[in-house]
Amino acid sequence: MKVYEFGKKSAPALLLLPGTCCHWKGNFGRVIPLLEKDFRVLCVSYDGFDETENTEFSTMLEETEKIEAYIKEHCSGHIHGAYGCSLGGSFVGLLAARQNIHMDYGILGSSDLDQLPVAAAKLQTALLLPLLYPFIRDGKLKSRILQKKLQKRMGQTEAYVQAFMDMLGGGRPYVTMESCKNQFYSDLITPLPDQINVPGTEIHIFYALKMGKKYRLRYLRHFDHPVIHEQELRHEELLACYPEQWAALVKQIVMGEDKKVIIGSAHFVFEDEGCCIPEGEQEKYDALPAAYSHLYLCIDGELAAVICIHDPLRREAKDAVKALHESGFTNVVMMTGDNRRTAESVAAEVGVDAVYAEVLPEDKAAFIRQEKEKGHTVIMVGDGVNDSPALSEADAGIAISTGAAIAREIADITVASEDLFELVTLRKLSEALMARIHGSYRFIVAFNLSLITLGVAGVLPPAISALLHNTSTLGIGLKNMTDLLEEHEGA
Numbered sequence: 133m134k135v136y137e138f139g140k141k142s143a144p145a146l147l148l149l150p151g152t153c154c155h156w157k158g159n160f161g162r163v164i165p166l167l168e169k170d171f172r173v174l175c176v177s178y179d180g181f182d183e184t185e186n187t188e189f190s191t192m193l194e195e196t197e198k199i200e201a202y203i204k205e206h207c208s209g210h211i212h213g214a215y216g217c218s219l220g221g222s223f224v225g226l227l228a229a230r231q232n233i234h235m236d237y238g239i240l241g242s243s244d245l246d247q248l249p250v251a252a253a254k255l256q257t258a259l260l261l262p263l264l265y266p267f268i269r270d271g272k273l274k275s276r277i278l279q280k281k282l283q284k285r286m287g288q289t290e291a292y293v294q295a296f297m298d299m300l301g302g303g304r305p306y307v308t309m310e311s312c313k314n315q316f317y318s319d320l321i322t323p324l325p326d327q328i329n330v331p332g333t334e335i336h337i338f339y340a341l342k343m344g345k346k347y348r349l350r351y352l353r354h355f356d357h358p359v360i361h362e363q364e365l366r367h368e369e370l371l372a373c374y375p376e377q378w379a380a381l382v383k384q385i386v387m388g389e390d391k392k393v394i395i396g397s398a399h400f401v402f403e404d405e406g407c408c409i410p411e412g413e414q415e416k417y418d419a420l421p422a423a424y425s426h427l428y429l430c431i432d433g434e435l436a437a438v439i440c441i442h443d444p445l446r447r448e449a450k451d452a453v454k455a456l457h458e459s460g461f462t463n464v465v466m467m468t469g470d471n472r473r474t475a476e477s478v479a480a481e482v483g484v485d486a487v488y489a490e491v492l493p494e495d496k497a498a499f500i501r502q503e504k505e506k507g508h509t510v511i512m513v514g515d516g517v518n519d520s521p522a523l524s525e526a527d528a529g530i531a532i533s534t535g536a537a538i539a540r541e542i543a544d545i546t547v548a549s550e551d552l553f554e555l556v557t558l559r560k561l562s563e564a565l566m567a568r569i570h571g572s573y574r575f576i577v578a579f580n581l582s583l584i585t586l587g588v589a590g591v592l593p594p595a596i597s598a599l600l601h602n603t604s605t606l607g608i609g610l611k612n613m614t615d616l617l618e619e620h621e622g623a
Contacts, residue, residue: 133176133177133178133179133182133185133187133195133198133199133202134176134177134182134184134185135174135175135176135177135202135206136156136174136175136177137172137173137174137175138164138167138168138172138173138175139167139168139169139170139171139172139173140172141172142172143170143171143172144170144171144172144212144213144386144387145171145172145174145203145207145210145211145212145213146167146171146172146173146174146211146212146213146214146215146382146386147174147176147199147203147211147213147214147215147235148160148164148173148174148175148176148214148215148217148220149176149199149214149215149216149217149219149220149221149223149224150175150176150177150178150181150217150219150220150299151217151218151219151220151241151299151368152218152219152315152316152319153181153264153268153300153307153312153315153316154181154217154218154299154300154301155177155181155299155300155301155302155304156175156176156177156181156182157301158298158299158300158301158302159217159299159301159371160175160217162375163371163375163378163379163382166375166376166379167379167382167383170383170387171212171213171386174202174206174207174211176199176220178195178315179195179198179311180307180308180310180311180312180314180315181304181307181311181315183304183306188308188310188311188314189310189311189312189314189315189318190314191314191318192222192223192226192318192322192323193226193323195223196223196226196227196230199223199227200227200230200232200233203233204232204233207233209232209233209234210233210234210235211233211234211235211236212235212236212237212386213235213236213237213238213239213382213385213386214227214235214237214238214239215239215241215382216238216239216240216241216243217241217299217368217371218241218242218243218244218319218367218368219243219315219318219319220241220243221239221240221241221242221243221245221337222240222243222245222319222322222324224238224239224240224335225238225240225243225245225322225324225328225335225354225355226323226324228328228330228333228335229324229325229328229330231330234332234333235333236332236333236334236386237333237334237336237385237386238333238334238335238336239335239336239337239338239382239385239386240335240336240337240338240351241338241368241370241371242337242338242339242340242343242347242363242367242368243337244319244322244347244350245322245324245347245350245351245354246319246320246321246322247321247322247324248320248321250321252320253317253320253321254317256320257313257316257317257320260316261309261312261313261316264312264316265309265312267300268300268304268307268312269303269304269305269307270303270305271302271303271304272303289366289444290444291373291442292366292369292372292373295369295372295373296368296372298372299368299372324354325354326353326354327353327354327355327356328354328355328356329355329356329357334359335355335358335359336358336359336360336361336385337351337355337358337359337360337361338361338363338370338381339351339360339361339362339363340363340365340366340367340368340369340370341362341363341364341365341517342364342365342366342367342369342516343366343367344517344536344537345517345536345537345538346537348360359385361381361393361394361395362395362396363395363396363427364396364397364425364427365427365441374439376437377395377429377437377439380429380436380437381393381395381429384431391431391432392431392432392433393429393430393431394407394429394430395427395428395429395430395439396427396428397426397427397428397469397470397471397490398426398428398471398490399469399490399492401428401430401435402428405430405433406433407428407430407433407434407435408433408434408435409434409435410434410435413435417435417438420438420440420473421440422473422474422476422477423442423474423477424440424441424442424474425440425441425442425470425471425474426438426439426440426441426471426474427439427441445478445481445482446552448551448552448553449482449552450481450482450483451553452552452553452555452556453482453483453484454483455553455556456555456556456559459556459559459560460559461511461559462485463485463486463508464484464485465484465485465486465487465488465499466478466479466482466484466486466487466488467487467488467491467495467496467499467522468487468488468489468490468491469489469490469491469492469518470489470490471489471490472489472490474489475487475488475489475490476489492518493518493519493520493521493522494521496512496518496519496521496522497521497522497524497525499522500512500522500525500526501525504525504527509527510525510526510527510528511526511527511528511529511530512525512526512528512529512530513530513531513532513555514529514530514531514532514535514539514543515531515532515534515535515536515539516535516536516539517536517538517539519531519535519536519539520536520538520539520542523539523542523543524542528544528545529542529543529544529545530543530544530545530546530547530555530558531543531545531546531547532546532547532550533546533547533548533549533550534550545558557617560617561616561617564616564617565616568612568616572608572611572612575604575608576604576608579604580601580604583597583600583601
């Protein structure tokens with residue numbers, strides 16, 4: 133293990149801990165210059181992951197002992213703060229729980245804190261690591277599965293995916309498969325106790341909401357009253373894509389100033405928290421580009437920064453909405469918690485019939501109830517925690533397989549693919565299925581009625597009637613095993 137130091141030795145010590153299989157410079161290279169003026173920055177490079185050493189990563193506990201030994205020797209056993217990216221957050225938790233050194237502030241960066249059973253963790257490591265390791269070693273994805281997934285993600289969130297790949301650090305042939313395996317496995321069986329509460333240590337957590345609700349429950353289980361900073365972002369997106377905002381938030385926490393820092397939507401910061409726009413800045417605020425989603429960073433009730441997030445429109449979105457209209461949907465509505473200008477910009481491009489912006493989860497559910505009271509059949513498509521009440525209220529709730537677990541549980545239907553045309557396919561399948569059911573019903577009634585009539589009239593003997601009845605049943609069964617869509621499209 134190696135520790136790289138930056139800044140003045142007399143400044144408060146800030147420990148930086150990289151994520152799983154990440155290179156220390158890829159993880160923190162862009163933020164170290166933003167921190168070294170105020171802190172003595174200590175950036176850890178784990179065993180097995182530093183080009184200057186010939187070592188192997190063994191276990192999290194052994195690595196934690198080495199980190200503690202370094203802090204005792206070089207910082208007299210005390211650091212001002214520690215930030216852990218993903219896996220690094222687990223190290224922060226261990227450093228706090230073991231109490232062999234003292235830190236004033238510990239920050240977990242949207243850490244998974246997985247605690248899988250040993251067998252499940254070993255199986256997952258055995259399946260996934262052979263796909264990931266070639267990229268760590270050579271800097272190139274060789275797995276077709278990962279290439280396909282990466283292309284799909286790049287089409288949606290290219291900047292985030294590229295920044296996340298940069299964190300891994302490109303080709304590093306000196307990193308062994310054994311080190312990657314041990315670290316990957318360690319991350320899946322995080323050995324953290326519950327309800328960690330250390331006097332004098334304040335735990336902060338950057339909670340990326342797009343990771344899902346289950347992570348909040350993990351944070352509350354492992355830590356006693358942590359300070360949770362909600363971010364409408366993906367896993368470590370703040371660090372990867374917005375280093376200046378990340379550094380500002382870390383400084384506010386670790387420097388221990390009595391300032392309240394919040395980050396969230398316009399509704400949250402301006403309405404719920406009562407924050408305001410600084411005097412003379414209203415014009416800049418009004419000029420924020422409508423094509424972006426906005427996250428607002430407020431300090432002590434005053435707007436300090438705006439993060440503009442651009443989620444590229446799915447390529448098939450416009451055509452999919454058009455196809456839904458053609459398939460019989462009379463009112464395609466877009467409902468979002470994003471700001472109105474962004475929502476209207478997207479809606480105009482996609483071609484939906486109506487758009488509702490800045491809505492809360494209960495607003496979505498209320499809208500569906502109103503439409504049902506008008507006699508309309510309502511189908512709801514959603515993938516997030518906030519969509520769950522509306523999915524439950526709709527006549528048919530459709531969730532995306534990559535969405536939040538609670539959304540999938542509540543929905544009536546889960547679509548496996550992320551392609552929006554799957555909704556059109558689902559519509560065709562439902563129409564084809566109902567057509568087949570009605571067709572089969574009409575045939576069965578008519579055919580059996582004919583057999584009864586001919587039997588009563590003495591035209592057909594009972595044996596022949598029975599034979600024809602069973603043959604028709606077999607024929608209908610075989611016909612109903614054919615492809616629904618081929619039959620529907622050919623009709």
